Amino acid sequence: MSNANPDTSNRVRIERAGPADLTVLATDRGPVPMNIGAILEFDAAPGPDLSTLRTHLAERIPSIPRLRQRLQRVPFGCGRPVWVDDPGFTLEQHLAEQDWPVPADERRLFDLAAEFVCTPLPHDRPLWQARLVTDRSGGRSALIVVLHHVLADGLGGLAVLAALTDGGPLVAGPVFPQPPPSRKTLAADAARAKLAAVRALPVAMRRGFAGLRELGFGRRWPRLVEPTSLNRPTSSRRRLTRITVPLADVTSLAHRHHGTVNDVVVTAVTGAMLAVLRARGEHPDRLVVSVPISGRRSTTADRLGNATGVRPVSVPAIADDETRLARIVAATSAAREHLPDRASSGGPLGSAFRALSRLGLFRLFIDHQRMVHTFVTNLRGPAEPVELAGFRVRSLVPLVVTPGNAGVTFAVLSYAGELGITLVADPAIVPEQVE
Structure with a gap:
């Protein structure tokens, strides 16, 4: 889980990748990326068009800070990587439209989703992509959303879904973009974190032994x-x-x-x-x-x-x-x-x-x-x-590779x-x- 520490000296919020996040990054090896996602197939035909979805997501995304942040490495001695606002964020970089392959059935949609979730996400921008898939002849549509696993686990993915769908709370986030923390601030925060880790060592050891038992x-x-x-x-x-x-x-x-x-x-x-x-x-x-x-x-x-x-x-x-x-x-x-x-x-x-x-x-x-x-x-x-955007979601299909x-x-x-x-x-x- 990501750690967030407020910096009272210059009011810059430091959000670091947690230990489990680092494990996801370290294990992102092999022919498929560590991506998760979902297929949202809409009930009505026609479903939402690209313009409607863009308007809806533009309203909802500020409630989910991570969707406008990228993970940034820090200088030596400054601790774990930090999440920073991406000043170049645009929704157009993350949401696109594609025709539903013919014949427009579930098999073609699933094949498209499998290809999408198996495609690595660019790490120089927020780690998610969405694709609106539209059947031009019959009007059916579906939204495929893919996140890198470092951004969220399964429970976090459901929280993202709840925030994106109609009826979810609209939370006003901080002014965007926030400036990244300075090297001095990061170094001081890392030193405090190391001291806290030493103090928590007995608890960590106990949980470590419990973890071994959980593994059998x-x-x-x-x-x-x-x-x-x-x-x-x-x-x-x-x-x-x-x-x-x-x-x-x-x-x-x-x-x-x-x-x-x-x-x-x-x-x-x-x-x-x-x-x-x-x-x-x-x-x-x-x-x-x-x-x-x-x-x-x-x-x-x-x-x-x-x-x-x-x-x-x-x-x-x-x-x-x-x-x-x-x-x-x-x-x-x-x-x-x-x-x-x-x-x-x-x-x-x-x-x-x-x-x-x-x-x-x-x-x-x-x-x-x-x-x-x-x-x-x-x-x-x-x-x-x-x-989502006034359109009922008929089915919700999880994607994990x-x-x-x-x-x-x-x-x-x-x-x-x-x-x-x-x-x-x-x-x-x-x-x-x-x-």
Whole structure:
């Protein structure tokens, strides 16, 4: 999570990248960038035009300071990078329009979104882009929004969505652009931060040990996962497939087994993976799923950044879904009971990943890691349909791309009574997705 320290001497606000943000930057290696995003498909036809969207976003963006800031490195001895206002910011640099490829169906929209989210964002300007996709013949339209992960985690992304949509609070931000902090100011702030870190060392050590337990380092060293054909170094391409189910049905199933919606999701995605592997003649004893854990219950559009850890969930390769769900519920319930420090794994994991990056070994590590088989992100989205610029959003599709050797990952989001599961796969590793 980003740190903000007010500078009382010259009233310049210092907003630094937090430790988890630095981990995102250090691990942005590989053929796909560390981007997240969403597809907002509008209900009405015709949907909003480019001029309408520009007017709406111009009104809303001042409520989200990070959308007009860029991350700037600082001189030696001045601490972590800082977020500074971009005096050259223009909405035209970030919002463009594109025709919906023919035929104008969901497949073409998803292919376009996959290409968009896999394209690196320029780091000399605020780290986001949006594309209005319009079907000239039928009038359908959708908005694809992409953010670099350093700007926000999943919870922060939802806060950005809430601030951009109709009905969100219009907060008057500071005068834009604010001048960047001076080198002297940065050095003094960095010195204070180092002193505070020394004082907080006992707490940091306690959270570090808790983080190791969250990662599974307890009485026994975690076992390496079994290699599978779904775990190979991925390319720069991704293909999206989405299914939706009534959220009430999933919630009811979870409650009957004394579990959570996420337990049901992990059961479903591991069942799908096991089916693919068995069809390929592979029979692993278990699959290990990495599930992100947020260090905060909520956030706002003016407090973004990253504050997450991960929890590996070991899932036995049991064909029966009910039995597999029961085992998952037992494992996750025990983990929640014995791990009160949420997201504490971000500390030791981040330190290890940043060290590998400094040594130039992170790409090698993620391309051949045997810690997990896949990643599942699950967020609770708006319970009711939202509107953007007066147009109702019919569907909200999450976008997450992950570098490394996880050939298939899953992004899950509830919206307006539906639970959507987006399967994100490298088509060279999962050709079954195309069939």
